[in-house]
Amino acid sequence: MAVDGNNITSEPGVEEASLHRINVSYATRHSDHVPVPALNLKGKWLEAAGFPTGAEADIRVMAGCLVITARPAAREPEEPELMKALRKVCKLSARKQKQVQEFISVVTGSAARK
Structure with a gap:
């Protein structure tokens, strides 16, 4: 130099x-x-x-x-697909959210147990 x-x-x-x-x-x-x-x-x-x-x-x-x-910026772990879908559900109207809850109840079988 x-x-x-x-x-x-x-x-x-x-x-x-x-x-x-x-x-x-x-x-x-x-x-x-x-x-x-x-x-x-x-x-x-x-x-x-x-x-x-x-x-x-x-x-x-x-x-x-x-x-x-x-240093490379720390990468946040990718969010699971289920959590992404639930975030989308939160943006729906109250009526649509209730329909999703009823659907989940049917799929998980908790509606039959009630």
Whole structure:
């Protein structure tokens, strides 16, 4: 990588538009107010790179190198077909809901037990 002033001119395998320059600053620990190194990353480029607001990330630390990787969003388990159907029934009129309840009673045999 060649550095000319504030411009990074080349790095193998990295597009120039994907390079962002920041400075290490400091923050203080709340417990004892000791200054510690800090990095503050911000910009629309984070979302474009797969880091939307609220996303979780992993940071791998190596000498002179940090690798920040976005964690995939947790997928919610798919809802069973029965639950999907019941949600649709909830949107029906009261008369139609009663018909569905009567049908379920007939199918399950609970109408015969009454």
